[in-house]
Amino acid sequence: MRGLLWLLIAAGLVLSVVADLLIPVEPGHDASWWVHIPGFFAALGFFGCVAIVYIAKALGKWWLQRKEDYYD
Amino acid sequence: MISLPPALILIAGAVLLPLLPRRIRSAAFLIFPVLAFLWLLSLHPGDSLTIPFLTYNLMVTRVDLLSLCFGYVFVLVTFFGGVFAFHVKDTAEQVATLLYAGSALGVVFAGDLLTLVCFWELMAVASVYLIWARGTVLSRGAGMRYLIVHLVGGSILLAGIIININETGSILFNHMDGGIAANLILFSFCLNAAVPPLHAWLSDAYPEGTVSGSVFLSAFTTKTAVYVLARGFAGWDILIWAGVIMAIYGVIYAVLENDGRRLLSYHIISQVGYMVCGVGIGTEAAISGVTAHAFAHVLYKALLFMGAGAVLYATGKSKLSDLGGLAKAMPIVLGLYMIGAFSISGFPLFSGFVSKSLVINAAALSGMDWVVLSLNLAAVGTFLHTGLKLPYFTWFAKKTDLKPSRIPVGMYVGMGLTALACFIIGVYPNILYSILPYPVDYHPYSARHIVETMQLLLFTGLGFWAIVRVLANKPVINLDFDWFYRRPVRLAYTVFVAAPAKLFGLVEQGAFIIGGQIEDIIKNPVGYAVKRMSFIGIRRQDKKTAIADTRAYNPDRYRISVETMMLIILIVFIILISWSMLAS
Numbered sequence: 001m002r003g004l005l006w007l008l009i010a011a012g013l014v015l016s017v018v019a020d021l022l023i024p025v026e027p028g029h030d031a032s033w034w035v036h037i038p039g040f041f042a043a044l045g046f047f048g049c050v051a052i053v054y055i056a057k058a059l060g061k062w063w064l065q066r067k068e069d070y071y072d
Numbered sequence: 073m074i075s076l077p078p079a080l081i082l083i084a085g086a087v088l089l090p091l092l093p094r095r096i097r098s099a100a101f102l103i104f105p106v107l108a109f110l111w112l113l114s115l116h117p118g119d120s121l122t123i124p125f126l127t128y129n130l131m132v133t134r135v136d137l138l139s140l141c142f143g144y145v146f147v148l149v150t151f152f153g154g155v156f157a158f159h160v161k162d163t164a165e166q167v168a169t170l171l172y173a174g175s176a177l178g179v180v181f182a183g184d185l186l187t188l189v190c191f192w193e194l195m196a197v198a199s200v201y202l203i204w205a206r207g208t209v210l211s212r213g214a215g216m217r218y219l220i221v222h223l224v225g226g227s228i229l230l231a232g233i234i235i236n237i238n239e240t241g242s243i244l245f246n247h248m249d250g251g252i253a254a255n256l257i258l259f260s261f262c263l264n265a266a267v268p269p270l271h272a273w274l275s276d277a278y279p280e281g282t283v284s285g286s287v288f289l290s291a292f293t294t295k296t297a298v299y300v301l302a303r304g305f306a307g308w309d310i311l312i313w314a315g316v317i318m319a320i321y322g323v324i325y326a327v328l329e330n331d332g333r334r335l336l337s338y339h340i341i342s343q344v345g346y347m348v349c350g351v352g353i354g355t356e357a358a359i360s361g362v363t364a365h366a367f368a369h370v371l372y373k374a375l376l377f378m379g380a381g382a383v384l385y386a387t388g389k390s391k392l393s394d395l396g397g398l399a400k401a402m403p404i405v406l407g408l409y410m411i412g413a414f415s416i417s418g419f420p421l422f423s424g425f426v427s428k429s430l431v432i433n434a435a436a437l438s439g440m441d442w443v444v445l446s447l448n449l450a451a452v453g454t455f456l457h458t459g460l461k462l463p464y465f466t467w468f469a470k471k472t473d474l475k476p477s478r479i480p481v482g483m484y485v486g487m488g489l490t491a492l493a494c495f496i497i498g499v500y501p502n503i504l505y506s507i508l509p510y511p512v513d514y515h516p517y518s519a520r521h522i523v524e525t526m527q528l529l530l531f532t533g534l535g536f537w538a539i540v541r542v543l544a545n546k547p548v549i550n551l552d553f554d555w556f557y558r559r560p561v562r563l564a565y566t567v568f569v570a571a572p573a574k575l576f577g578l579v580e581q582g583a584f585i586i587g588g589q590i591e592d593i594i595k596n597p598v599g600y601a602v603k604r605m606s607f608i609g610i611r612r613q614d615k616k617t618a619i620a621d622t623r624a625y626n627p628d629r630y631r632i633s634v635e636t637m638m639l640i641i642l643i644v645f646i647i648l649i650s651w652s653m654l655a656s
Contacts, residue, residue: 013530
């Protein structure tokens with residue numbers, strides 16, 4: 001069951017990138033510059049995720065995080 | 073036909089509910105949103121009701137497509153939340169909920185600014201009880217801060233309204249063009265929409281509400297604010313970037329947040345950011361997108377709060393560092409929560425997919441590339457936290473020895489109904505699109521949109537899997553803008569409470585000392601004088617007699633003895649005799 005789930009997710013990852021190459025960009029409607037870069041949204045997803053986490057963690061470590069009794 | 077305000081039905085419910093037998097109150101609660109829904113169905117765009125009041129004509133009801141759409145979702149979530157809260161026995165909480173929902177409806181259908189501000193204040197007062205009803209020390213403090221912030225916001229709104237009436241002579245609530253009045257009103261609307269830096273009340277108070285109270289809190293206050301912004305401030309450019317900042321801000325804080333329900337609260341800020349941004353864009357497509365997203369958001373966010381609330385109900389814990397390994401014990405809650413998570417993340421087949429993309433598409437149509445990219449980045453963060461982090465650390469991650477108690481059937485049914493609504497909207501978007509204020513020509517299920525979304529979300533999942541160890545939170549809190557009114561409280565306490573109290577104490581002590589002295593003198597002037605004069609040796613006293621002397625005056629105690637008198641008389645007699653003998 002768990003193996004199947006991982007297999008499906010892996011297949012989804014590959015399929016979403018392959019499909020990106022196969023499906024032509026619709027002219028006009030949502031033609032921003034990035035739609036011409038294959039796998040742009042995959043990169044945004046992966047690096048966006050990592051960037052958000054590390055930026056937030058750095059902010060937390062150096063500035064924002066305090067002990068739970070800070071306001072008591 | 074007279075278009076009475078739909079708010080009246082829920083407010084009447086709040087009045088009637090305590091009069092009914094306790095056993096049927098939870099069931100009776102559900103009747104009022106149903107009646108309100110039927111009432112809404114009987115209203116038509118263009119209906120209105122104007123009542124003369126003093127020198128003004130109050131437009132207590134104004135119906136158009138925008139207000140109807142918000143009205144529908146408010147009564148829907150009141151019903152679903154009512155089912156979820158079926159087990160609640162606290163009548164005051166039920167009454168507060170109906171009053172809160174009713175006043176939210178009142179704001180949405182208010183045609184003039186005076187009616188609006190009345191319901192606006194009622195909303196703040198009713199909702200604070202849902203926080204206080206939790207009954208913890210934390211909830212008492214958070215509720216008080218929530219109330220103060222909202223009453224300040226309400227006062228600023230009233231100030232703006234009064235200036236506006238003076239300037240324009242009209243009390244009608246329509247699109248605003250600028251000036252001091254409009255800016256004051258915008259400020260208070262932004263406060264309720266939780267636009268940073270005016271947002272901290274939300275993430276401070278919502279997690280401290282009761283299990284079901286937070287479900288309602290997540291639905292009404294911010295969404296009425298989105299409604300009034302859309303009605304009054306569509307196309308104000310400042311809101312575009314305010315919205316983008318909100319969307320990212322909530323996501324950043326959600327990384328750091330350890331409390332599950334506070335994490336969800338930060339994601340309210342993030343999601344309302346999409347709506348505020350859409351209001352700023354202000355085109356017809358954008359306003360329709362905002363309305364659709366608000367509609368979908370109310371439902372999926374309620375579902376997420378129900379899920380986290382059910383875990384809190386069963387285990388008594390909401391901090392992710394205390395939770396884990398509950399998947400075997402609470403699989404249904406996990407499943408239903410995940411429908412909410414897929415909806416907010418915008419997975420195909422779920423409601424967020426068809427509503428969020430309307431806002432992003434509106435930005436793309438207006439050529440705002442950076443806005444589109446930022447909102448997509450916020451979507452990454454949304455799935456990362458609500459879809460991955462929260463469920464992973466709640467239901468999986470580590471084994472704990474938590475023994476979750478059984479949760480009431482009503483909770484399952486409430487979650488199930490809400491999840492069903494999220495799914496139906498996702499699969500049949502035209503149901504939602506057909507009630508939007510402006511016609512929508514958008515087909516979310518294009519191959520390109522599905523592929524882009526799946527790429528974005530699946531690779532976010534890959535990123536999460538790669539750095540999941542970094543994400544585990546320690547039990548800490550994070551500074552936010554509430555620092556500015558929570559931290560200086562100590563200084564304010566010292567200056568305005570402790571120092572005056574100490575001064576009063578000193579004065580009081582002084583008064584007591586003086587009063588005591590005067591009392592001693594009046595009670596027994598002779599005794600007092602004797603005690604005071606003992607230092608010149610007229611009469612030496614030990615402490616015991618000194619105390620005795622402060623008793624009430626008794627002439628016998630100070631009467632000079634007969635022997636002494638005789639002696640004095642004798643001495644005087646001898647002196648006189650001697651004097652007269654010497655003189656003769």
